[in-house]
Amino acid sequence: MKKIILIPLLLLIIHSFAQSRKTENIILITLDGMRWQEVFTGADSAIIANKKYTPDSADVVEMFWNKDVKERRKKVFPFFWSVIEKNGSLYGNRNLGNFVNNANPYWFSYPGYNEILTGYPDTAVNSNDKIYNKNENVLEFINKQKGYNGKVAAFATWDVIPYIINDKRNGIYVNADSDSLQFNNSALKLINEWQFLSPRPLGVRPDVITYFMAREYLKAYKPKVLYISFDETDDFAHGGMYEQYLRTANREDAMIADLWNTIQSMPEYKNKTTMIITTDHGRGDKIKDQWRDHGTKVLDASGIWFAVIGPDTTPLGEVKTSGQLYQKQYAATIAALLGLKFNPQHTIGEVIAPVLK
Numbered sequence: 424m425k426k427i428i429l430i431p432l433l434l435l436i437i438h439s440f441a442q443s444r445k446t447e448n449i450i451l452i453t454l455d456g457m458r459w460q461e462v463f464t465g466a467d468s469a470i471i472a473n474k475k476y477t478p479d480s481a482d483v484v485e486m487f488w489n490k491d492v493k494e495r496r497k498k499v500f501p502f503f504w505s506v507i508e509k510n511g512s513l514y515g516n517r518n519l520g521n522f523v524n525n526a527n528p529y530w531f532s533y534p535g536y537n538e539i540l541t542g543y544p545d546t547a548v549n550s551n552d553k554i555y556n557k558n559e560n561v562l563e564f565i566n567k568q569k570g571y572n573g574k575v576a577a578f579a580t581w582d583v584i585p586y587i588i589n590d591k592r593n594g595i596y597v598n599a600d601s602d603s604l605q606f607n608n609s610a611l612k613l614i615n616e617w618q619f620l621s622p623r624p625l626g627v628r629p630d631v632i633t634y635f636m637a638r639e640y641l642k643a644y645k646p647k648v649l650y651i652s653f654d655e656t657d658d659f660a661h662g663g664m665y666e667q668y669l670r671t672a673n674r675e676d677a678m679i680a681d682l683w684n685t686i687q688s689m690p691e692y693k694n695k696t697t698m699i700i701t702t703d704h705g706r707g708d709k710i711k712d713q714w715r716d717h718g719t720k721v722l723d724a725s726g727i728w729f730a731v732i733g734p735d736t737t738p739l740g741e742v743k744t745s746g747q748l749y750q751k752q753y754a755a756t757i758a759a760l761l762g763l764k765f766n767p768q769h770t771i772g773e774v775i776a777p778v779l780k
């Protein structure tokens with residue numbers, strides 16, 4: 424008698440567990456070399472006061488300064504510190520003992536993107552050269568699953584991203600830097616013309632073009648997994664142009680808000696999409712001038728952050744508990760949000776459990 428009751432009960436539990444996961448789509452967004460310091464504490468007064476990095480400080484003060492840290496960070500990232508804070512979670516405020524780090528020992532772009540996408544902080548991945556990545560990544564893993572084939576796409580400003588994803592091997596649609604858009608869609612045709620007529624002050628197409636391509640592609644082709652890889656924050660930081668670095672971060676926050684609002688109006692995405700936003704590496708801080716740089720020689724440049732918002736993530740807002748997470752954990756977490764287990768040849772970091780609670 425007991426057995427008869429137990430089996431239906433067990434089935435009910437299994438069923439309700441499977442039903443409880445709502446994510447059907449993933450949007451992953453990266454802001455290259457965006458420091459955790461600005462994400463959690465806003466504009467830095469010492470860098471603003473330095474004429475070398477901020478020649479027109481009055482402008483920056485007016486736009487981004489407030490003596491209250493919560494107001495200040497909101498001036499750079501208004502969407503992060505309203506909608507994501509309320510409905511999602513933000514990890515990596517080191518001032519509160521909440522740590523997120525690169526697990527790879529290099530703290531620059533290719534090793535960081537490799538770690539994000541493959542879950543494997545491979546020590547053999549140690550240059551930014553255009554080398555096709557040997558490691559299996561979570562995008563191609565998902566693309567191989569039933570219902571996802573041809574439904575995974577990436578748009579990037581940096582032209583090394585296709586090599587990191589290895590689109591040649593897996594056939595994922597990756598559009599990067601000056602890749603022509605070949606779609607029979609009026610918005611995408613216009614954006615394609617725009618990218619070739621646009622100046623390239625940083626030597627790559629502006630991030631806003633990458634963004635519009637991704638948004639219009641999403642509207643037209645409804646990918647289930649979309650990766651958008653921005654680049655400008657890193658370039659402006661290397662150039663020591665603090666105002667432009669902040670302005671870019673602020674515009675990228677606005678693009679993320681625009682994308683979030685766009686998907687809320689689409690039945691394919693509304694309440695079925697988890698968005699994860701992060702960075703490939705951190706930058707320096709304490710030692711003079713090192714905010715511009717990153718890499719092994721720069722103290723604390725492995726300190727990163729991530730934000731997550733979606734129907735399966737209990738909103739924690741700014742995560743204030745002490746803890747240590749790593750970039751190598753994103754890949755398994757992305758798969759798990761879709762109810763999949765990413766199980767490549769290499770070792771990977773474990774699922775970030777609170778993101779699925």
Ligand SMILES: [Zn+2]
Nearest residue numbers: 456657661717
């Ligand atoms: Zn860099």
